[in-house]
Amino acid sequence: MRSIWKGAISFGLVTIPVKLYSATEQKDVAFHQVHREDGGRIRYKRVCTIDGEEVPYSDIAKGYELATGEMVVLTDEDFEDLPLSTSRRIDVLQFTPVEQIDPIYFAKSYYLEPDAQGAKSYVLLRNALETSGQVAVVKVALRQRESLATLRVRDGVFVLETMLWPDEIRTPDFEFLEEDIEVRPQELKMAESLITTMEADFDPSEYRDSYREALQSVIEAKVAGKEVVTPPVEEEAGPAVDLMAALRASVEAAKREREGAAPAKRPKKAASDKSKEKEEEKPAAKRKARKSA
Template structure:
């Protein structure tokens, strides 16, 4: 695994340097949009809706649309000036029982690995947290976004789970919640009986992605049947500005070399002519018998 972030856990007066790794990966069969006839890749260009011109990535900024339809343009410098108090730090705010945190708040999971000099305080906090049976509520800034998170222990490693803010959780506003739906006691008892019948310990290894496996079999069958299109190799596209500059430089260099070679060739022609004429004057013809 490759670390995607470096920072430190700030716990009171203790600082534990750590590296951040993605704890999960989504395995899926990925596809490209291609031309049905020849399998060529379909490419998209970044085009401005006002002038119809393609815009290089370096000229693209972030725009916030107002209710009036007007756009407020924000550059990288605007984001650099924003205060992120927890930048490069995982600030421990409090410790709480894990059951008090609704799983709906959890967004993404990360592993934390200690640096060499932070191994001892890392293990100390890990063991103390595991013995307490609680989780640490922290604040962290990742990818220019500050969020709440929890620290818990899994297989001897800290797991950082980023959380959504309370105002990001939608309220389930459904009509049936206001209706008075009558459920009979016998029906409720039968449903509870069914739940008890199907109850068992959770083993994730018993489940698998049957759709992905079936899709992979379809792809393998097409490969075995030689139903594969080999598109022509397309050279990698270079930025238009760099390519044009390189072409112009190459043309100018070729012109200079050609112009510099002309006087040299003209100076060499008379010398060659003299060298060829002199031996010709000394030659004597021989009479044949």
């Protein structure tokens, strides 16, 4: 991995120099827009919509469009006096239980690696944070944008997770929330039973991106000059008419799937069966003697 930012964690009077790495990467198959006939790449030019002339990158500025359609042009000088921190610090603001932070706020995850001279203070803060069971709420400026973020520990490494601001979270204003929808107790009980039946420990390695794998196979077949065969598409079931029946069928299907995946268990033997086995294990002479007596 290559670091994309260098700075320091500011924790009280303690400064911990760190390097920032992107913790995730997209595995999507990348495409280019090309000419269908010869495969040539399609290029775009920066053209002014007013005079139709191509504009060099050095003459391009940022513009903010007003509601009236007028454009406010901003230059580099307009951004110089803005209160964006350039100190390259990750300022610890407070510590809080992680369950108090709704996951909807999280935007992007980064790893933090300590510089050689900051390794001890890094490990000290890491161990203290793990012991507390909390996360650090911090403020950081990345890519010309100031963000709130959290600092937590994963596999012995600090993970910086940038967060959205509260006014960036949309309100779910949906009509059905205002409706009085009645759910019968039997339906609720059956839905809870389905959840219980499908409970399992989460193992991300059990899941894969089947669409990306199929797309990669299509590309490889094109390269090899093979005929591309489209797999049959299964028809999806429509919405359930009888909710209770659908829930009951889902529970039974989940149970069958769980029983098929789990190794078969030997049935427990009853106490009478165990006594019979012990009786059969005794020598024949003793059984005869007991019978004659």
